[in-house]
């Protein structure tokens with residue numbers, strides 16, 4: 509197994525990762541376009557960390573405009589084996605209150621304007637998304653939250669909307685009635701692309717609001733989100749630092765198959781593959797394509 513490198517993708521309010529040492533920045537070029545920002549390399553204890561703010565510094569990139577493929581490809585090129593996504597979200601349950609961290613285990617993808625695969629014409633692949641979150645990585649997050657006394661719950665479904673507008677009341681009530689737990693605008697296709705790149709993925713969905721279904725709360729707006737973000741970001745930094753303390757130095761096999769997701773996924777015959785696309789897949793699929 510490869511050396512373990514922990515990637516952290518910071519969402520709204522998380523543009524930095526306090527606690528990293530020996531920090532250096534590098535702009536990683538990707539054949540998939542421009543990543544949201546330079547990658548920040550550092551370590552916490554013995555654990556190598558690569559940090560990327562998905563909206564860029566200053567929050568310049570909107571959810572639909574994020575180049576998710578470039579971000580994941582750049583992380584793969586940086587040697588990242590596991591990604592923790594730190595994401596703000598709205599809640600569809602009274603008990604999932606602002607400030608709570610939901611370690612979701614499922615996603616519903618309602619996005620429709622984003623490139624959501626590295627594969628396509630000239631190299632077709634179908635990875636499993638049955639269990640999109642690495643359960644061992646999720647367990648490490650839960651243990652770290654427990655140790656730090658950070659309020660959290662394990663499991664839940666994150667519905668990813670296109671945005672950038674927040675949901676209508678009818679949409680919000682529909683999602684709630686469908687049994688979804690939280691809502692955001694970014695974790696899809698991020699989680700799909702991570703799986704295609706054989707990177708283990710886990711989300712910390714940090715509740716900021718009750719979206720707009722709750723009679724006792726105003727409909728969500730950015731000001732309401734920002735009010736809760738600062739405390740959430742501080743807890744997120746503590747959580748990651750704690751998890752990094754006991755992180756393995758060697759990559760562990762993922763119980764959900766993310767470490768070898770491509771082994772049984774590529775269906776295009778070798779002689780039918782498009783050389784140009786194969787070139788772009790050098791990082792993401794290099795392990796299986798180069799044998």
Ligand SMILES: CSC[C@H]1O[C@H](OP(=O)(O)O)[C@H](O)[C@@H]1O
Nearest residue numbers: 519520571595596692693694733
């Ligand atoms: C600022 S509220 C809406 C914004 O916040 C979430 O961002 P992220 O997932 O990157 O933390 C949500 O997905 C929207 O992009």
Ligand SMILES: Nc1ncnc2[nH]cnc12
Nearest residue numbers: 596597598691692693719
């Ligand atoms: N209610 C909400 N809907 C979508 N994305 C969010 N991010 C934070 N709160 C959100």
